[in-house]
Amino acid sequence: xxxxxxxxxxxxxxxxxxxxxxxxxxxxxxxxxxxxxxxxxxxxxxxxxxxxxxxxxxxxxxxxxxxxxxxxxxxxxxxxxxxxxxxxxxxxxxxxxxxxxxxxxxxxxxxxxxxxxxxxxxxxxxxxxxxxxxxxxxxxxxxxxxxxxxxxxxxx
Amino acid sequence: xxxxxxxxxxxxxxxxxxxxxxxxxxxxxxxxxxxxxxxxxxxxxxxxxxxxxxxxxxxxxxxxxxxxxxxxxxxxxxxxxxxxxxxxxxxxxxxxxxxxxxxxxxxxxxxxxxxxxxxxxxxxxxxxxxxxxxxxxxxxxxxxxxxxxxxxxxxxxxxxxxxxxxxxxxxxxxxxxxxxxxxxxxxxxxxxxxxxxxxxxxxxxxxxxxxxxxxxxxxxxxxx
Numbered sequence: 562x563x564x565x566x567x568x569x570x571x572x573x574x575x576x577x578x579x580x581x582x583x584x585x586x587x588x589x590x591x592x593x594x595x596x597x598x599x600x601x602x603x604x605x606x607x608x609x610x611x612x613x614x615x616x617x618x619x620x621x622x623x624x625x626x627x628x629x630x631x632x633x634x635x636x637x638x639x640x641x642x643x644x645x646x647x648x649x650x651x652x653x654x655x656x657x658x659x660x661x662x663x664x665x666x667x668x669x670x671x672x673x674x675x676x677x678x679x680x681x682x683x684x685x686x687x688x689x690x691x692x693x694x695x696x697x698x699x700x701x702x703x704x705x706x707x708x709x710x711x712x713x714x715x716x717x
Numbered sequence: 718x719x720x721x722x723x724x725x726x727x728x729x730x731x732x733x734x735x736x737x738x739x740x741x742x743x744x745x746x747x748x749x750x751x752x753x754x755x756x757x758x759x760x761x762x763x764x765x766x767x768x769x770x771x772x773x774x775x776x777x778x779x780x781x782x783x784x785x786x787x788x789x790x791x792x793x794x795x796x797x798x799x800x801x802x803x804x805x806x807x808x809x810x811x812x813x814x815x816x817x818x819x820x821x822x823x824x825x826x827x828x829x830x831x832x833x834x835x836x837x838x839x840x841x842x843x844x845x846x847x848x849x850x851x852x853x854x855x856x857x858x859x860x861x862x863x864x865x866x867x868x869x870x871x872x873x874x875x876x877x878x879x880x881x882x883x884x885x886x887x888x889x890x891x892x893x894x895x896x897x898x899x900x901x902x903x904x905x906x907x908x909x910x911x912x913x914x915x916x917x918x919x920x921x922x923x924x925x926x927x928x929x930x931x932x933x934x935x936x937x938x939x940x941x
Contacts, residue, residue, distance in 0.1 A: 619751070633775075642886070647908065648921055649783050649886020660773030666923065669888065669906065 588692040591626070592687070597634040597657065598625055598712045600645075607641045619646050621678055624702065625660055626695070628685045646678055659677075735922075756843045772929040772937055774911060774920035783808075783918040784884035788845065789875055791858035792871035794831045796843075799916060804841045805938045808910040810887050812848035814859040818907045818924055819844075820864075823937075827865040829931035836896070839914075847889035847905045849878045885910065913938045 569672040600619050609616050625631050632658050637643050637650040640681055647654050647668040660666070666680040783798060783806075790796040798806065807826060811819035811830040823844065844861055845853035849872050852860075857870035872878070881888055889905040907924035911934060920939060922931065 566727040644886050644888075647906065647923075648775070650777075654781065656775055656921070657778060658921075659771070661772070661773070668923070669904070 583693065584698060586686050586696045587690065589692075591629045591692070591695075593630050595633045596630055598623065598630050599634045599636060601636040601641050602639045602645060602650075604638050604640065606639045607643070619678060620706075623678070623680045624698070625680060625682045627660070627682060631660045631682065633660070633680060644691055733897045752921050768939070772911075772920050772934045773787070773926065774909075774934050775924040776920045777918060780913070780917040783912040783916055786843075786845065786871065786881050788871040788873040788881060789854065791861065791872065792795060795853060796869065796871050798843075798912070800812050801912075802916055804839050805914060805935050806841045806843055806912040807935070808885075808891070808912065809842065809844050810882070810885070810906055810908075810910075811844060812846050812849050812903050812905070813852050813856060815903065818905075822907070822909060822924060823861070823864040823868070824924075825928045825931060826868075828928040830865060830934065832928060832932045833856070833935065836936060840935045843871060844868055845871045845881060846858065846878065846896045847882065847887070847901050849873055849875055911935070911938060913941065 579619040636655050641655045661681045663684040668678045779922040809903050821913045861868040861870045887906040896902040909922040913919045
């Protein structure tokens with residue numbers, strides 16, 4: 562066995578690392594610095610829109626998790642009032658919407674082609690498969706956001 | 718259980734010697750377990766109070782003054798939001814031909830007022846039509862009376878209503894009903910807007926929240 566390990570030490574180490582990551586993903590508690598999930602209209606957004614730039618800040622689907630990150634925080638850091646998702650927010654104003662029940666919430670949102678925005682509020686996942694799947698979904702969401710940001714940068 | 722075992726161990730070690738007795742016994746404090754319990758209880762109470770102090774609605778930070786509403790009331794008088802200082806005003810934007818959103822919200826608001834008991838006098842529900850072409854003052858008055866006679870209905874010219882909708886950032890669009898040349902529905906905001914006693918637009922409650930949450934927020938705004 563020792564001999565086999567020496568021959569395949571790299572594969573064994575990789576397998577051990579993968580197992581460690583899976584175990585961490587399935588069992589480690591979920592921690593966030595804040596329960597707010599922030600979406601911010603940066604300064605200059607209105608000017609960019611007026612110049613014909615298509616600025617998308619709110620995704621059509623937002624996922625929140627009860628007890629971990631269950632408050633939708635919309636912030637207008639621009640210099641003019643903005644209709645952000647379903648509400649009119651003044652410059653320098655925040656709108657903080659808490660959720661207490663797991664469900665899909667539909668909001669009218671003129672910024673999206675469908676005219677709707679969905680806030681999917683999910684229950685806190687139990688340790689094990691559910692928590693692992695939750696982390697994979699969060700990773701996929703993060704990659705999507707990163708990819709969109711890179712595409713925007715590439716276009717500019 | 719662990720704390721119980723530790724206390725038992727301490728008691729057996731003490732054997733009558735005050736030096737080995739726990740510090741709580743030596744200095745006359747409550748036992749450690751009780752202190753921990755009291756600390757935990759106070760933390761729970763603080764956490765509970767903090768969550769009870771928070772509105773269930775979405776809140777604006779900082780809040781802005783609620784835009785004035787220049788429309789006619791269904792009883793023929795001129796409405797002025799400023800006349801309701803000292804009361805919590807809940808604004809609902811809708812129309813009387815609505816079949817799914819408006820009647821549900823109005824029924825919940827009527828239920829909330831009933832649940833508030835004497836505090837209901839401090840809550841004023843104002844229903845603003847997004848369909849002034851069909852919602853005449855008499856029609857609006859008769860419609861609202863079915864839910865709660867204290868509800869105030871507002872209507873006006875299309876331009877007046879549009880100005881109010883714009884000030885509150887509300888979209889209302891007309892959708893023709895298939896197969897009809899005259900009938901239509903209105904797609905509109907389904908939020909309830911909470912204006913506090915000082916006339917500040919404080920919160921928005923999404924459609925479908927239970928009457929208990931409306932009571933909670935209205936009472937909280939009445940206290941502040």
